[in-house]
Amino acid sequence: DSGVTQTPKHLITATGQRVTLRCSPRSGDLSVYWYQQSLDQGLQFLIQYYNGEERAKGNILERFSAQQFPDLHSELNLSSLELGDSALYFCASSVGPGTGAWDEQFFGPGTRLTVL
Amino acid sequence: DAKTTQPPSMDCAEGRAANLPCNHSTISGNEYVYWYRQIHSQGPQYIIHGLKNNETNEMASLIITEDRKSSTLILPHATLRDTAVYYCIVRVDSSGNTGKLIFGQGTTLQVKP
Numbered sequence: 001d002s003g004v005t006q007t008p009k010h011l012i013t014a015t016g017q018r019v020t021l022r023c024s025p026r027s028g029d030l031s032v033y034w035y036q037q038s039l040d041q042g043l044q045f046l047i048q049y050y051n052g053e054e055r056a057k058g059n060i061l062e063r064f065s066a067q068q069f070p071d072l073h074s075e076l077n078l079s080s081l082e083l084g085d086s087a088l089y090f091c092a093s094s095v096g097p098g099t100g101a102w103d104e105q106f107f108g109p110g111t112r113l114t115v116l
Numbered sequence: 117d118a119k120t121t122q123p124p125s126m127d128c129a130e131g132r133a134a135n136l137p138c139n140h141s142t143i144s145g146n147e148y149v150y151w152y153r154q155i156h157s158q159g160p161q162y163i164i165h166g167l168k169n170n171e172t173n174e175m176a177s178l179i180i181t182e183d184r185k186s187s188t189l190i191l192p193h194a195t196l197r198d199t200a201v202y203y204c205i206v207r208v209d210s211s212g213n214t215g216k217l218i219f220g221q222g223t224t225l226q227v228k229p
Contacts, residue, residue, distance in 0.1 A: 002159060031215060043160070043203075043219035056214035090159050098215015101148045101167070101207075105217065107159030 003027065004108035006091050012114045018079040021111045025072055025093030031055070032074040033094070033105060034066055038087035049074055050097045081115045088112050120204045125224045128198075134191040136223050138204030141185045147206045149180060151189045152217070155200040160219075163189065163202075194227045201225075 003026035013019055025032050034046040045058035049068035060066075063081075068074045078085060089112075092105040121139040128134040140149065151163040164171055164178045166187070171178045177190040191198055203222040 002161075004159070033216065035217075035219075042221060043154075043217075045216040045218065048214055048216055056216050058216060088157060092159070094215060096215075101165060103215060104150075104162045104165070105215065107161065109159055110157070112157075 002106040002108060004091060004093050004106050006089075006108040006111050008111060009109070010112045010114075012116065013081060014116055015081055015083060017081050017115075018077065019081065019113065021076040021078070021089050021091075021113075023074045023076070023091030023093075023108060025074070025091075026106055029093035029095050029106070030072065031094045031096065031098055031103075031105075032068055032072070033092040033098075034060075034074070034076050035090040035092065035107075036087050037090065037110075038084075041087075043090075046076070048098065055097060078113070083115050086113055086115045120206055120220055122202070122204050122220065122223045124221065125226065127226050127228055128191075128194045130196060130227055130229050131193055134194040134198065134225055134227070136189040136191075136202050136204075136225060137186065138189070139186045140204070140206045143184050143206055144208070147208050149178065149187050150205040150207055150217070151176070151178065152203045152205065152219075153198075153200040154203070154222070155197075160203065194225075196227050196229065199225060199227045 005024045046060040048056040092107045150165040152160040180187045201222040
């Protein structure tokens with residue numbers, strides 16, 4: 001158990017819908033990262049927040065957005081869902097902003113999104 | 117961040133050492149080598165990291181060549197629970213870094229009884 005929690009575990013929805021994935025980082029961690037893992041693209045970095053502020057953006061679609069709240073939990077919002085958005089979505093957390101080699105990331109168990 | 121190359125798959129007998137290679141020939145001086153693994157659709161798990169010296173922890177050892185162009189992750193006594201995809205990642209350590217991890221395809225290690 002990494003200490004990172006993600007809800008829900010599974011989500012099944014239809015094309016065109018909007019969903020929200022939630023992540024609670026380990027106690028004391030200030031950074032939250034979101035990754036997407038699909039069969040054809042592998043594990044891809046989406047976005048990082050550090051202490052409530054966006055710190056880095058990867059190949060995140062405009063239909064996707066995220067935020068980190070004052071209590072440091074984060075939400076990833078996916079809208080206008082397409083079949084290709086079906087994937088595992090992982091959240092990770094780390095103590096700092098990710099600048100140090102010591103700042104390892106701890107991953108949650110993931111949310112499996114299926115778009116029908 | 118430098119690119120890494122890993123064999124797509126390897127087998128290892130249970131109880132034997134598993135040696136997983138990684139090439140990172142374009143690595144620069146301030147880039148660290150990290151290893152993560154992912155056991156069947158679970159979240160990736162940090163294993164070890166190093167800069168140029170060999171490193172050991174309770175999970176594994178990391179051997180980095182003197183020219184730093186390649187490294188080997190060693191699981192000294194592989195068990196069936198070590199069956200996973202192993203990712204070698206090169207990441208810079210600097211104040212400008214964001215912490216994002218760039219995962220390649222990794223090596224699927226199959227530990228066999």
